[in-house]
Amino acid sequence: MSFGELGGGLRPLDGGWSGETFLAEAGGERSVVRVFADPRHHPQAAEIHEALHRLVRGLVPVPGVLEVRHADPALGTPALLVTEFVEGVRGDLLLPDLDEADRGRLGRALGEIAGTLAGMPFLTAGTFADKELRIEPFALDLPEWVASLAERLAWSPADLEGLRDVTADAQDLLDTVGRVSLVHSDLNPKNLIVDPETLQVRAVLDWEFAHAGSPFADLGNLLRFERDAAYVSGVLESYVAMRGGSTRDALDLARSADLVALVELGARRTDNPVAARAHELLLEIARSGDVHSAPEGSVRR
Numbered sequence: 001m002s003f004g005e006l007g008g009g010l011r012p013l014d015g016g017w018s019g020e021t022f023l024a025e026a027g028g029e030r031s032v033v034r035v036f037a038d039p040r041h042h043p044q045a046a047e048i049h050e051a052l053h054r055l056v057r058g059l060v061p062v063p064g065v066l067e068v069r070h071a072d073p074a075l076g077t078p079a080l081l082v083t084e085f086v087e088g089v090r091g092d093l094l095l096p097d098l099d100e101a102d103r104g105r106l107g108r109a110l111g112e113i114a115g116t117l118a119g120m121p122f123l124t125a126g127t128f129a130d131k132e133l134r135i136e137p138f139a140l141d142l143p144e145w146v147a148s149l150a151e152r153l154a155w156s157p158a159d160l161e162g163l164r165d166v167t168a169d170a171q172d173l174l175d176t177v178g179r180v181s182l183v184h185s186d187l188n189p190k191n192l193i194v195d196p197e198t199l200q201v202r203a204v205l206d207w208e209f210a211h212a213g214s215p216f217a218d219l220g221n222l223l224r225f226e227r228d229a230a231y232v233s234g235v236l237e238s239y240v241a242m243r244g245g246s247t248r249d250a251l252d253l254a255r256s257a258d259l260v261a262l263v264e265l266g267a268r269r270t271d272n273p274v275a276a277r278a279h280e281l282l283l284e285i286a287r288s289g290d291v292h293s294a295p296e297g298s299v300r301r
Contacts, residue, residue: 023085030085031066037078045208046070046079047131052207053083055133055182059116063203086203089196091189098199100230106199107234110192110222113201114235115242118215120182127211135212142167142174145263152267155283163286167263170256170291174214177253185209185261187218188225215243219250220258225277227294255291 010022010033022033036045046068053062063083071079091106098106126135146153146167150160184191186209193203222235236247243250262285265278284295 024082032063032083032085034081034083035078036071036080041079041208042128043071044079044130046081048128048133048210049081049207051131051133052128052210056117056120056204059120060113061201061203063205086193088193088202091192091194091201094194094196094199095189095231102199103228104230104234106194107231108238109194109199109201109234110187110189111219111235111238112242113192113204114187114218114222115239117184117187117218118181118239118243122180122182122212125180125211125213140213140260142171142259142263145260149263149267153263155286159283159286162289163263163282166285166289166291167259170259173253173256174216177214177216179215180212181215183211183213183215183217185211185213185217185221187221189222214253214257214260216250216253216257217260220254220256221261223251223254224258224262224281252291259285259291 010024012019013021013023013032020035020037022035024031024033034046034049042048047070050065050068053065056062063086065081065083067080067082069077069080069082071077091110095103095106122135124135124137125139126137128134129136143164146160146163153160153163155163184204184207186206187204191205192201193205194200195202219235219239223232226232226235232251233247236250240247240250259282262278262282265275266282269275269279280295284293285291287293
């Protein structure tokens with residue numbers, strides 16, 4: 001099925017980049033059309049997405065790719081990616097209504113996804129340059145990352161100093177890992193399609209920010225706003241069952257690795273509600289000096 005055959009049967013879907021993800025219906029079949037129209041996208045974003053789907057298929061559940069269309073600057077048409085529509089419920093819509101036992105079950109399923117990705121090695125940290133998944137290396141030091149975004153954070157000197165201290169300790173801990181893996185980088189319940197009966201993950205969506213980086217980054221994302229004991233225990237137990245170590249060490253490393261994203265999100269807190277929540281969480285961490293801190297009422301329990 002080509003994009004032209006989809007005709008006008010397109011309906012916007014929630015989530016992801018605003019106005020760029022659509023449900024298509026044609027010939028009794030449904031698919032998802034992702035349009036890469038925003039100039040902030042990588043020039044080969046559609047091709048990189050397709051390559052990542054091929055890389056993880058059979059290891060992590062992803063929708064099948066039906067078509068990739070290259071951008072045509074002469075005609076002004078953007079690149080697009082057409083994938084299968086996967087039945088199920090978004091994890092963020094399902095999680096709040098689960099009982100304690102099912103929160104643990106879902107946590108274990110999500111921890112397995114994070115553990116699988118953390119076991120897919122790369123030699124160098126960096127972003128993906130093209131459809132061959134060549135790496136454009138980057139070296140990220142957390143205190144330097146804070147310094148680069150300090151003006152946008154617009155915090156008091158005391159709060160910034162607290163954040164520098166926390167990130168310095170976190171960087172020391174992360175430096176002990178010495179390994180790089182595939183990172184989805186937006187691995188949280190809203191990007192996971194879950195079977196509401198079995199609570200198994202049926203699809204991992206939106207690989208926009210995928211890169212090679214810390215094997216604890218996705219674990220930190222899964223636990224960023226969650227403090228429910230059953231869910232957190234399920235995620236951690238499943239992760240360490242695959243990757244080894246202790247749940248306490250994994251949690252310390254996960255919260256430390258997630259500071260990279262929290263600092264970036266906090267620096268643009270007016271952009272959206274998620275960034276605002278991240279800013280509130282980051283400020284509490286800076287003031288308490290503890291990566292496990294969270295403001296009362298800001299996280300789901």
